[in-house]
Amino acid sequence: MENPNAHIDFLESGPLAPFKKWAAKWSLWPCHFITSCCGVELAHAFACGYDGERLGTLNLGIARQSNFIIIEGTITRKMARALQFVYGQMPDPKFVNVIGACGERGGIFWNSYNITHPSDIVPVDFFVPGCPITPEGLLRGVRALQDKIMGVDKTTIDFKKVELPFEEQLEERMVPTSPKLFAPTPEIKVDIKREVDWDFGKELEDKLKKELIGLYESMTITGVNRIAIKTTPGNLKVVAQKLKEMQFDHVKSVNVIQVPHERKFIVEYMAASYSVEELMPVLVTIFTEIGIKDPKLQSLMSVWESANYSEREMHEFFGVLFEGNDWMGKKFLLAPDTPDLPLRKEFKIPEERYAFEEGVEPEFMVPIEPPKDLYVPIWEEFIEKAYDSDEIIVPIGPHHAGSGHLRVTFRVKGDRIVDAIPEPGFVHRSMEKLAENKLYIQNIPLFERLAINDPANMNLAYVRAIENALSVEVPERAQYLRTIMAELSRIEAFYYDSGIFSLFFGHTTGFMYCMAIREMIIEALMQISGSRSGPSFIVPGGLRRDIPDTVLELIDNMTFALNRRMKKFESIFVYNPVTVARAKGVGVLTKEDAIRCGMVGPFLRASGVNYDVRKIAPYDAYDKVDFEVTTGDDGDCLGRFLGRLAEIKESVKIVKQAVDAVKGIQGPILSDDILGEYKEAASDIKGNFFRVYGNLVLPKGEWTTITEAARGTTLFTLISDGESNVPYRVRVISPCWMNLRGFMEAVKGERYADFWAVYGSFGYFPPEADR
């Protein structure tokens, strides 16, 4: 990397220079290398609406055929390897643009333990800032590169430091910041008893006590629908088996909490039921404490298959050994050069500061050595086994025209997939660790980046956890407005998935139509919050500001336009005989399998389980609007896809009802409980934001909420020590992470080409799964 402009110099050499430059300028083909969540906006930039193909940039082919990489944001340590190899595979001359703030110096993830800086790995031509960037920005980056190729120098923008004097009347406002208060030796308890009005819970507790007699140490009701059972490490498996017999058939979350000063780990499993209707909203936490030295535990994989991947993850993060899980000691989410056991409290990441003092150089992450090897988790015995049984090994991704940020290694026999080994973690941005070092309120934008095509639901899921802890009642108007946002976000996510689904079948028209529909919803979200896909609009207690009636009118009108475009999409893609032939009867996940793998959301419902958090434990305005839950019986790709299309129609119905209802409701949009003395902020939090939220401290204990995001149940567990104004531990279980297990199950035994049908039908969005 001696001369970063070597490729430009090559174009300018020789007698053919003008032709070479002209051709390179108008034929920048970006390769299919989607590295992070800004890929959503990349899709928009090359879909109708923005149409990057106007500039001659065609998204076709892989490294060998292209001459341009658009790096979309975060490059994790795992992805850095892929990036290096992709860049090496490309023929000269080649160019690199980096989009997104996290591609520059890390952006919101700057102090994460798993990210690198693209500029350390490849020579970068242009950076496009923004989180996420807009398609306009991306295309301007392309134009700037075109100018650079033609010799127009745009290497620097001249920055000048100016001193702006303050006007007399205005007081000087510092950058808003609250000092972070870390309790030195906090008391961590996950089973704090609370008096709640929950009759069924008392019955259930008695029943559980009878069943588990002698096997538990204590049993507490920690809230409505939450029961915590403490047991010993030895009895854990027996308790789990007993619970399974009581129809608690899957695990929603596996969580480990480290308490260093007490030298212990708290390991908890959250079991829930899909089989019995009245048990559906209940989360039973069984937890146990083990010593910090040589932590070992019986794996519950044999009881609950759905705990499998989460146990692997916890093993990697904390070093807890789950005996019986076959992945112990191997890497799953993290790269080989990621720091070991990163979520332990001993491992400290650079602390966040806003304003640097005079003369202090900001201490950024140490530059990371570019990786030297291509790490593919395929072992000798795996290859030998495949070789002996006459199979070939096909690794897919992360640089592949149809893989996304995921690597799956297949063993293919003939045309059938015998085994599929997933390798997630290419977009693991270490949100759980970052959240432990941010104020509660600062985590809102962080968790929104879980899925920037489903922002409002992710936002809502986290905010609801805080509201649950503070027992805040949201005003009625805000409830409806939040419902509108969540449903718009749901439609948006489903159309993204449908677009990817059609793209995986080679049907670019369906993809373009979906992106066109998404544009309208994004426009509505923009009218509400001002941001395309990172609104951060929902705050504890309500919304940031009121939504005017004109915008509500626009949303109402938009639903009609949506219907028209929806019909066009259906006629070209959904009723297409080829689509039906490809998707019907493929990737079947039976009801038993879906429950066993702990599937969530529309993918669970497509297998015949009637489970929707919006119905079983309604939040916001969902109990006041009328909608149906779509379930199917087939459990195949077509069922999953059509199920979501039907849910879109229900969502449109909800939006219409909510818009009608909210017009008649006037009032504050922020709860009095949270505003305290700042009553004037009841309709707009602007100006009082950090005063209200800066020093938010949650009551001691564990606060778990489940929310129905677009792709399924999102679980947030906040553990607070009651003293610090940062969370002690945040556990996020995103829907795609839960669906990965079932996804791999559905692929097995299908044909090689069916992998993409299954992938598309699960709407698997790797940034959401990797967190």
Added chain:
Amino acid sequence: MIDITGLVSTILNNQVNIPLLYVIYEFLLKIPVIGSIVTFLLSIIPLFDVPIIRLLIGFVLWKPMWVLLIIPGFATLGTMLLILPWLERKLVGRMQWRVGPREIAPRTRGSIQLLADSLRFLCQEVIIHKDAHRLYFLQFPFLYFLPVLLPLLFINAGAIDHPLVPIETPYALQIMVGLISLMPVFIMGVGWSSNNRFAFIGTVREAFMYFAYEIPFIIVILAMIVLYGTSNTAEVITVANQGSWLHWGIVLNPLAALTFFIATVMATARLPFEIPEADQELAFGPFIEYSGIAFGLAYVMAYEKMYVLSAIMTMLFLGGGSGPVIPYLGELSYGIWFVIKTLIILLVMVNLRGVYPRYRLDQGLRIGWGAMLILALIALVWSIVIGVVL
């Protein structure tokens, strides 16, 4: 001893008749300076009593050479390769509510986009990775032109009584089928020499698909031979245009036309049968390792094949170059009608990309060995009924 004078007279006696050229020639003579230049050039007579310029022009206008070089030969093929991908991108873009390539030349709707792309490929590094079989890896994209260009020798772009065909032989259709059957062998060679997993899978898929479409394809050609009672392309056009367009192949045997069209789509790996190349599954399958100009050639392979097969389809089913005679153009008008018909078929084929997703391999095979084979057999029986019995 070659009889050169005889050859020259053969060439000059078998010229394409385009009255427009004489009009242009006479007009040129009237322009003051250019007229005298033309007269001067025509006065250089080094040998054989014929002006050298006249000899050169006469060579190009020599009927077989004209057909091979201009219409529907190399020049048309080259133009097609340059504008067809652009037309595809524009048309599909329009179907998808966008504009396609534009900014490169906004006034002409970006029509020189392919020029930039091909120039860029030309100036790019060609990577031969170390696992590749060097010799064959580089040879095959070039060798591929052989089976593509040779069928052009037998394509008749003329109309009744005006055959425009370079080589007239009673076995023309058979030879063409043989040459077209060679094409997948080259693609397989490309995939094999690439030595890559995806190229391997793509090659195997190509081989499977090859058998699936080839047999219905051959049966359909057989059906048309039976229908016309000849496999000489010059006679085929004469038979097809006997009365009016009512004797065209597509009218007499529409099933054969349909099967031929589907076989063409399969053979050129267009959607919905883009199975061997499957961008999302195999990332261009056999061509995955190609870069630079080698990929440029591999990229246009499918278009070359499309052009040749569409030209054959025009000849067999759409009456070749027959159409209303355009005054002053003489025999050129047949060529123009031929190209227009071919272009229409090409555009229909190209538009499929915007409409259909991709079939799976087994589904493609089932269509090839099932529906298409049955259709082809019915077409054959139909041909026998119409052509022999009636």
